[in-house]
Amino acid sequence: MSYLQLSNISKHFDEYVAVDNISLSVEKGEFISLLGPSGCGKTTTLQMVAGFLNPTAGSIVLDGKNITAMKPSERGLGIVFQKYALFPHMTVLENVAFGLEMRKVGKNERLQRAREALELVHLGLFIERYPRQLSGGQQQRVALARALVINPHLLLLDEPLSNLDAKLREDMQLELHDIQRRVGTTTIMVTHDQSEALAVSDRIAVMQSGRIEQIDKPFNVYEHPKSDFVSSFLGKTNTFEGRVSHGRLQVGGQHIAVDDLKLADSSNTRFALRPEKIRFCSDAPKISGKVSNRVFLGSQWIYEVQTPLGDFLIYESNNQKHDEIQEGETVGLSWDSQDMRLIAEEPASHV
């Protein structure tokens, strides 16, 4: 039995189904992200784990104990709220020590442990300040220290980095990852930012419309998306439809050799192809098209190429030795057949 087990959890708000029969198991020490677009039920799921919402159905078992109906104040979880929710009338040190005070830890020990937690998040120098005297990133760290100092059974993070600017967000991603590894607290993070989820998680649960579409390691979710939704939500992807017959893929009027891809003859099949897997080639291209747009991002180029299969997005690292490709130029494109991902058709209602 895993450390945290959500079994068939649902949450209905009147008629509206916010979370629909979710099951999720989390191992001790694991960092799991719930990733999905806004409104897909991530926060609702987290609130049920935290105990602020009661599930309509299903059960939550933590470390062998059924906590489905337990009061949130008794669950012993550390929560970092989206807007930090620091106590504005207490100093940083008092904020962090509050949870220990509730646990009746003696004053000296409590201040000592709060100071250590603040050292952990590199805020040792700010302990006498009030929250409003801190920057967003610093407040974020206080919130993290306040949640971690009680040695929580679980650390719950709701969009913890969404209020930070881009540069700080990247730094905090690395730091969050690092702190979690060092402390080893089992963590569930909610985010709508795929790069954040990819960067810090051991596993990602991709959610849509109150359901979990896929749970897997970041690399696998990205490389082997199980649905159209997952492949388009994580990173960019080119999708196209085709028909397989005699080892050849028929797309539009084109035939593309897919001999190294084991495919049964079939009717319509949907494929996904990541932009970074496509390369330019002059001889024996799989397909050719006209460059309609290109953008330079420093470490890479982004091209848009109009092909008979539709517009293709192509990422090319800024490390290629061929001549510069201009807008309007006709180019040949190629890729390895095994980089094409077969994706299961989504149910008709979603299309």
Add this chain to the structure above:
Amino acid sequence: MSDLQSKRTPWLLSGPALLSYALLLVVPMLMTLVLSFRSFEPMLGVQDEFVVSNYIEVFTDPYFHEIFLRTFVMSALTAFFCVLIGVPEAYILNRMRAPWKGIFLLMTLGPLLISVVVRTLGWAVIFGREGVISETIQFLGLSDGPVSLMYTQTGVLIALVHVLVPFMVLSVWASLQRLDPETERAAISLGASQFTVMRRIVLPQITPGILSGSVIVFALAATAFATPAMIGGRRLKVVATTAYDEFLHSLNWPLGASLAVVLLILNIVIITGYNRFFERKYSQVFES
């Protein structure tokens, strides 16, 4: 736009308001101040000479001491009970769900739209010898004869609290709007009980609202006229009703004016002192 012009614009824009403010507030107050230094002869009326005898009378006569003390105690008690009633009321209102929240807020603040006189009259009906309270107490056998709260300290206090509690609710409501409800959840997740959350998280954050609410209520209670006049009457005078009596019954305008001036000054001193004290205490936390 020239420099001179840009300096003049704010004055021109606020001119009309300043002018009416001066005409309607400052001038009558200055006239009251001047009047308070005039002397008064019962046969001849107000005399055109400068004296401080009115103030000496106000400051030395135990009769006035009692009235000032009563006014102060009553205002402080009114503020105290408004805190006791208004703070939980505002908190509960704030936690209500969508349709009820609006309805109950309207019910709480609605009485502000009705004249104080009408609201106080309602209490007079309830308090009287044949009023609801008296009848109920007699029916329950708690008293043989009729009981009246008219002309009593308690009666005035109840009516004042009722009249002024909406101001406390408004003031606390405003600071509750600024309170992040997530801080309550954060405290709960850290193991705090509902009571601890109230005491350690909510109350400290709405303290500025409670303080300003009690200043407003205190000031309004100390200067209230209609309610003490109707419930307290001649038997239970406060400063405002005393000044009124001096003006209209004794016709001793200078004495009435000096009473009004002393009340104003005391009010300002108490309120600014109170504000200073708490501002210093909370400046670090809530200054923005």
